[in-house]
Amino acid sequence: MRATVIHGPNDIRVEEVPDPVIQHPTDAVVRVVNACICGSDLWAYRGVAARVAGQRIGHEFLGIVEETGSEVRDFRRGDFVVAPFVWSDGTCDYCREGLQTSCPHGGFWGQVGSDGGQGEAVRVPFADGTLVQLPKEAASDEKLLPGLLALSDVMATGHHAAVTAGVRPGATVAVVGDGAVGLCGVLAAHRLGAGRIIALGRHQARTDIARKFGATDVVAARGEEAVEAVRELTGGQGAHAVLEAVGTEESMRTAISIARDGGAVGYVGVPHGGSAGVDIGQMFGRNVSLRGGVAPARAYIPELLPDVLSGAIDPGLVFDRTVGLEGVPDGYRAMDDRSALKVRIAF
Amino acid sequence: MRATVIHGPNDIRVEEVPDPVIQHPTDAVVRVVNACICGSDLWAYRGVAARVAGQRIGHEFLGIVEETGSEVRDFRRGDFVVAPFVWSDGTCDYCREGLQTSCPHGGFWGQVGSDGGQGEAVRVPFADGTLVQLPKEAASDEKLLPGLLALSDVMATGHHAAVTAGVRPGATVAVVGDGAVGLCGVLAAHRLGAGRIIALGRHQARTDIARKFGATDVVAARGEEAVEAVRELTGGQGAHAVLEAVGTEESMRTAISIARDGGAVGYVGVPHGGSAGVDIGQMFGRNVSLRGGVAPARAYIPELLPDVLSGAIDPGLVFDRTVGLEGVPDGYRAMDDRSALKVRIAF
Numbered sequence: 001m002r003a004t005v006i007h008g009p010n011d012i013r014v015e016e017v018p019d020p021v022i023q024h025p026t027d028a029v030v031r032v033v034n035a036c037i038c039g040s041d042l043w044a045y046r047g048v049a050a051r052v053a054g055q056r057i058g059h060e061f062l063g064i065v066e067e068t069g070s071e072v073r074d075f076r077r078g079d080f081v082v083a084p085f086v087w088s089d090g091t092c093d094y095c096r097e098g099l100q101t102s103c104p105h106g107g108f109w110g111q112v113g114s115d116g117g118q119g120e121a122v123r124v125p126f127a128d129g130t131l132v133q134l135p136k137e138a139a140s141d142e143k144l145l146p147g148l149l150a151l152s153d154v155m156a157t158g159h160h161a162a163v164t165a166g167v168r169p170g171a172t173v174a175v176v177g178d179g180a181v182g183l184c185g186v187l188a189a190h191r192l193g194a195g196r197i198i199a200l201g202r203h204q205a206r207t208d209i210a211r212k213f214g215a216t217d218v219v220a221a222r223g224e225e226a227v228e229a230v231r232e233l234t235g236g237q238g239a240h241a242v243l244e245a246v247g248t249e250e251s252m253r254t255a256i257s258i259a260r261d262g263g264a265v266g267y268v269g270v271p272h273g274g275s276a277g278v279d280i281g282q283m284f285g286r287n288v289s290l291r292g293g294v295a296p297a298r299a300y301i302p303e304l305l306p307d308v309l310s311g312a313i314d315p316g317l318v319f320d321r322t323v324g325l326e327g328v329p330d331g332y333r334a335m336d337d338r339s340a341l342k343v344r345i346a347f
Numbered sequence: 348m349r350a351t352v353i354h355g356p357n358d359i360r361v362e363e364v365p366d367p368v369i370q371h372p373t374d375a376v377v378r379v380v381n382a383c384i385c386g387s388d389l390w391a392y393r394g395v396a397a398r399v400a401g402q403r404i405g406h407e408f409l410g411i412v413e414e415t416g417s418e419v420r421d422f423r424r425g426d427f428v429v430a431p432f433v434w435s436d437g438t439c440d441y442c443r444e445g446l447q448t449s450c451p452h453g454g455f456w457g458q459v460g461s462d463g464g465q466g467e468a469v470r471v472p473f474a475d476g477t478l479v480q481l482p483k484e485a486a487s488d489e490k491l492l493p494g495l496l497a498l499s500d501v502m503a504t505g506h507h508a509a510v511t512a513g514v515r516p517g518a519t520v521a522v523v524g525d526g527a528v529g530l531c532g533v534l535a536a537h538r539l540g541a542g543r544i545i546a547l548g549r550h551q552a553r554t555d556i557a558r559k560f561g562a563t564d565v566v567a568a569r570g571e572e573a574v575e576a577v578r579e580l581t582g583g584q585g586a587h588a589v590l591e592a593v594g595t596e597e598s599m600r601t602a603i604s605i606a607r608d609g610g611a612v613g614y615v616g617v618p619h620g621g622s623a624g625v626d627i628g629q630m631f632g633r634n635v636s637l638r639g640g641v642a643p644a645r646a647y648i649p650e651l652l653p654d655v656l657s658g659a660i661d662p663g664l665v666f667d668r669t670v671g672l673e674g675v676p677d678g679y680r681a682m683d684d685r686s687a688l689k690v691r692i693a694f
Contacts, residue, residue: 093584094608099634102608164636237440252627261441261449264638267631275625280599280618287446287640289511291611293631 003119004328006057009047012329017056020115020123025071026089028127030063030081033139034149035117035345036319037331038085039179040270045332048272058118058345059085059109060152064139065131066121074128080139081131083117083124084297085109085153090129098299100129117152118328118345132301135309146316146344147308150184151301154342155315157268158184158245159304160295162192165241165266169193174230174238175215176255177245178206180318180342181268183213185243187313190214194241198233200226200254206341209317223250230258239263244292249273256288264289319344350466351675353404356394359676364403367462367470372418373436375474377410377428380486381496382464382692383666384678385432386526387617392679395619405465405692406432406456407499411486412478419474427486428478430464430471431644432456432500437476445646447476464499465675465692479648482656493663493691494655497531498648501689502662504615505531505592506651507642509539512588512613516540521577521585522562523602524592525553527665527689528615530560532590534660537561541588545580547573547601553688556664570597577605586610591639596620603635611636666691 003017020029035058043049044057051057065079075081087107088100095103105126110116115123124130132151138144147155158181167173173194175185178201189197190213198217199210207218219229231238240263244255247269255265256279265288278290307313321340323331324347331343350364367376382405390396391404398404412426422428434454435447442450452473457463462470471477479498485491494502505528514520520541522532525548536544537560545564546557554565566576578585587610591602594616602612603626614637625637654660668687670678671694678690 097609099609102633262444262446271627271631275622275627278622278625278627280622280625283637284614284618284640286449287511287643289636289638290630291636291638293634296634 001120002325004057004116006044006051006055007053010045012045012057012332014326014328017119020121022067022069023123024125025069026126026128027069028065028072028075028124028131029067029121030083030124031066031121032061032063032117032119032347034145034347035061036149037118037328037335037343037345038153039181039335041332042336043270043272045336052112055112056110056114056116056119058116060149061117061122062134062145062149062152063122068127072127075131075133080134080136082134082148082151082301083131084156084301086297087125087130088298089126095129098296100296100298101294120325120347130298132298132305144309146319147314149344150315150318151297151304151308153297154180154318155184155187155304156297156300157181157295159188159300161185161243161245161266161268161292162188162241163266164264164291165243166264167192167194167241170195171240172196172234173241173243174198174200174258175243175245176200176251177269178203178210179245182243182245183209183318184315185245186210186215187213187315189241189243191307191313198230198239212317223254226254227257234260241266245269247272249277252277253279256283259288261286261288264291267292268295318342322346348467349672351404351463353391353398353402354400357392359392359404359679361673361675364466367468369414369416370470371472372416373473373475374416375412375419375422375471375478376414376468377430377471378413378468379408379410379464379466379694381492381694382408383496384465384675384682384690384692385500386528386682388679389683390617390619392683399459402459403457403461403463403466405463407496408464408469409481409492409496409499410469413468415474421475422478422480427481427483429481429495429498429648430469430478431503431648433644434472434477435645436473442476445643447643447645448641467672467694477645479645479652491656493666494661496691497662497665498644498651498655500644501527501665502531502534502651503644503647504528504642506535506647508532508590508592508613508615508639509535509588510613511611511638512590513611514539514541514588517542518587519543519581520588520590521545521547521605522590522592523547523598524616525550525557526592529590529592530556530665531662532592533557533562534560534662536588536590538654538660545577545586559664570601573601574604581607588613592616594619596624599624600626603630606635608633608635611638614639615642665689669693
């Protein structure tokens with residue numbers, strides 16, 4: 001089959017690789033229908049996150065089950081499924097508690113020895129613990145596919161930011177970052193009943209989506225200027241809940257600074273600034289909490305799915321370009337130079 | 348009157364100072380019955396926390412109301428009261444929400460221009476918002492006084508650590524630090540129904556108190572060794588709730604490392620290690636939350652007071668030495684060289 005492989009910084013290729021086969025009785029093989037490129041894939045693309053030359057890449061996909069191992073009970077050939085960005089056994093303490101990202105048998109698509117989502121097919125370990133069933137008819141519904149695809153990571157991650165930041169009905173929320181995760185954070189906060197949502201972002205095409213998703217205010221600034229603006233919008237107090245969806249030192253500093261005393265930052269941007277942006281002295285004096293982390297998408301998909309199917313939310317709006325598999329390298333370039341927000345791959 | 352004054356590092360004196368007088372109609376003047384020395388006072392004593400020469404010191408006291416301003420409604424001459432370590436107006440958004448430490452009109456006993464708790468009397472701003480009424484007969488009850496005194500800071504702070512760490516009935520809890528706050532954290536976790544409480548500390552006299560307060564396990568180690576020991580005690584997972592009651596880089600690093608995935612660190616040790624101990628990469632991957640800060644004692648005292656009065660908890664056991672006012676400099680020396688755990692000042 002053909003799949004996307006990363007050979008080094010700025011070196012993404014689509015190549016022939018071995019077809020996936022069932023290796024364990026709990027495996028399934030899924031033929032990919034839709035996949036996409038994640039902002040976090042760019043860390044590898046840019047050489048910031050290390051990868052072994054030849055590693056697969058991509059961790060978000062929808063597909064049709066092609067084959068199942070002898071112990072797979074919940075899925076059969078022909079089922080349409082979404083995969084969260086981490087696989088998990090579904091039976092350990094953490095899986096049962098809804099923190100599948102901490103499953104001791106879990107793993108991340110594209111890690112050495114596994115398939116990536118940006119390929120024609122994927123071997124899925126622990127299919128029963130990992131995959132979520134979708135309505136079969138949705139597999140050919142071009143209106144629904146983008147929203148369903150967003151559940152594999154970006155919408156679940158935005159939701160995790162909102163949940164961990166403690167968004168409640170009526171709350172004032174601020175979202176740092178206008179990437180696809182930040183935008184989904186806006187949508188998640190709106191879905192959870194936030195009274196006011198301040199989106200921080202400087203790219204109008206993106207903040208326009210933020211407004212569609214429920215943002216009531218946009219702050220087109222960064223750093224101190226953004227902090228001032230949010231304080232001014234909130235009577236000097238800041239936001240009850242801040243969603244941090246970037247992962248740099250500056251974005252974390254901004255997020256903590258715009259949190260209201262006693263409030264929380266829910267951070268989901270993969271940290272690339274160490275702890276330098278975490279001003280523990282400021283957090284201590286103002287009782288600002290820092291929560292979040294890698295989102296247990298598997299736990300959230302069942303909650304979010306009905307709202308995508310009903311059209312109550314459409315996180316698929318974050319996709320502004322669609323390519324075929326052979327167009328994936330172009331997709332990386334477009335996301336890297338910010339000419340695309342998020343690229344969908346249709347097989 | 349006589350009061351404790353800090354002139355510089357290791358230079359604590361008891362001196363004649365002006366008697367406090369009502370300055371605002373919301374003030375009260377309280378004659379101190381009991382006060383104490385806090386572990387955080389040692390940061391000033393050691394010159395780590397800056398003080399202006401001649402500043403008062405001490406922020407924990409019980410006393411009898413001597414005089415009230417014309418707008419004070421809830422207190423009158425002769426009332427026996429406890430003061431939380433921060434004063435607050437009682438009417439702002441934060442005070443109404445129970446985060447009195449963020450009151451814009453609030454302040455800290457001993458800050459420049461205010462009286463400190465380690466003196467014969469104190470002018471109390473916003474008496475109605477700040478003070479909590481105690482039963483008059485308790486003022487002469489030597490059995491009750493230490494426990495009531497602990498409510499002004501150390502017990503309320505231990506409780507804040509437990510609450511922000513998310514201690515729930517049955518939870519596995521670890522407490523970093525065997526100072527008075529850490530010990531009160533053990534007591535608070537026990538009171539909240541923790542199933543298992545692992546106290547980290549290397550001073551047996553202190554860990555003996557921890558056991559009295561409900562600790563089920565003691566780990567007499569630090570750093571990596573302590574992390575290993577807690578992991579071993581918890582089947583490799585760590586503690587659901589970790590109370591950090593030291594405030595150094597190492598203690599924060601330990602606290603985060605021994606938290607179970609998805610768990611929380613409630614930190615109340617005044618941070619003196621910057622953010623270096625906050626390993627954001629580890630927190631992210633394991634969804635460990637960092638909560639806590641300066642404890643809103645004023646919010647907690649009404650909840651904790653009945654249990655002290657009934658004898659259900661006795662946080663007063665953290666006091667292992669009592670001095671008179673003139674003995675305060677000796678008290679600092681004893682706490683600094685760790686020959687005393689916490690020193691009470693009886694007037």
